[in-house]
Amino acid sequence: MAQERSDDDLMLAVAVARRHYEQGQAKTDIAEALGISRFKVARLLDLALESGVVRIEIVEPEPRGGGLADELMDRFGLTRCAVVPMSSTAPEVRGEVGAAAARLLGDTVREGDVLGLPWSRTVHDMVYALESLPKVPIVQLSGALATTREDSSAVDLVRRAGRIAGGGRQVFFAPLLMPDAAAAHAVRRDAAVSDTLASAGDVTVAMVGVGAWGPGGSTIYDMLDEECRNEITDQGVVGEAVGTCFDADGRLVTTCLSERLIALGPEQLRDIPQVIAIAHGPGKVAAVRAAMAGGLISGLVTTHDTARTLLG
Known part of the structure; x- marks a missing residue:
């Protein structure tokens, strides 16, 4: 059961991450749309980062860049x-x-x-x-x-x-x-x-x-x-x-x-x-x-x- 819940949470984390990072939706709007609390939205976004579903890359400009x-x-x-x-x-x-x-x-x-x-x-x-x-x-x-x-x-x-x-x-x-x-x-x-x-x-x-x-x-x-x-x-x-x-x-x-x-x-x-x-x-x-x-x-x-x- 724990594995099933983990898989469910991971799939939900993907959906939340797409709304937040790709579509720019606020956490409160995501919570309302999916019928969950904004605190769970925050936990799911953390899960997305921890599991590698979301990867954040910071790219510094080249010395000559721009x-x-x-x-x-x-x-x-x-x-x-x-x-x-x-x-x-x-x-x-x-x-x-x-x-x-x-x-x-x-x-x-x-x-x-x-x-x-x-x-x-x-x-x-x-x-x-x-x-x-x-x-x-x-x-x-x-x-x-x-x-x-x-x-x-x-x-x-x-x-x-x-x-x-x-x-x-x-x-x-x-x-x-x-x-x-x-x-x-x-x-x-x-x-x-x-x-x-x-x-x-x-x-x-x-x-x-x-x-x-x-x-x-x-x-x-x-x-x-x-x-x-x-x-x-x-x-x-x-x-x-x-x-x-x-x-x-x-x-x-x-x-x-x-x-x-x-x-x-x-x-x-x-x-x-x-x-x-x-x-x-x-x-x-x-x-x-x-x-x-x-x-x-x-x-x-x-x-x-x-x-x-x-x-x-």
């Missing part, structure tokens, strides 16, 4: 692109963008590559979403920002990614921004700093953030004194990546900031074969568009609304 990603690649000549299907103002956007960047990086890096990582909020989110990497060496591309709200520095990011990849790492302990050119020159003479920054020339893939030149759009902008900030603005700078400043056409601009940075140089950044930017939000559009126009980045991870604005 028409917007393809359009961005075609329009701006990108080699890699991922568009997260959500607004840049969504509460969970940072985690989702970081996870998409981690997937895209995993799809891009191969054994034989050298991965370069600076500090940025978006790179932080990506590194903390990483689950696996090929066995590649990782090079730190910038010094640390002393006033960040994240619980990591550039050294922490490279170390964490290095543990995942297992291919070795090069790090140095120094701030990103020094008070003047003389202090920066002294720091660059340190062997660990000079050797690591020289190794930036070996980097084949870099993940970077793009800062918009304005309040809240760039961590570096917010750290600078007003005089230097205004001078850079007057030079037509619209954005920066790892401290490298560029104008609306993507041309590199030498500024009062240039000699104060402990980071790879602008030409080193330009020479990296694949530079993938992680950036989103309306305030970043002009900077991202300029970076693409100037060939400073070859890949992009962004959000749905940002992608539409870039294409518009």
Whole structure:
């Protein structure tokens, strides 16, 4: 008798599952139509899942997936692109963008590559979403920002990614921004700093953030004194990546900031074969568009609304 009841329940579970999953009927409507309680409907749906009558599959989009990603690649000549299907103002956007960047990086890096990582909020989110990497060496591309709200520095990011990849790492302990050119020159003479920054020339893939030149759009902008900030603005700078400043056409601009940075140089950044930017939000559009126009980045991870604005 128990087997008969089980078979009957399973057949009823099939009927309930078809109504709920295929026809979109609510549980209360199914209960009324079949003359059973809504609690039994819920139990039958659970039985359908447990018995394999219903199988739920979650399919993540490919790193390049989506028409917007393809359009961005075609329009701006990108080699890699991922568009997260959500607004840049969504509460969970940072985690989702970081996870998409981690997937895209995993799809891009191969054994034989050298991965370069600076500090940025978006790179932080990506590194903390990483689950696996090929066995590649990782090079730190910038010094640390002393006033960040994240619980990591550039050294922490490279170390964490290095543990995942297992291919070795090069790090140095120094701030990103020094008070003047003389202090920066002294720091660059340190062997660990000079050797690591020289190794930036070996980097084949870099993940970077793009800062918009304005309040809240760039961590570096917010750290600078007003005089230097205004001078850079007057030079037509619209954005920066790892401290490298560029104008609306993507041309590199030498500024009062240039000699104060402990980071790879602008030409080193330009020479990296694949530079993938992680950036989103309306305030970043002009900077991202300029970076693409100037060939400073070859890949992009962004959000749905940002992608539409870039294409518009």
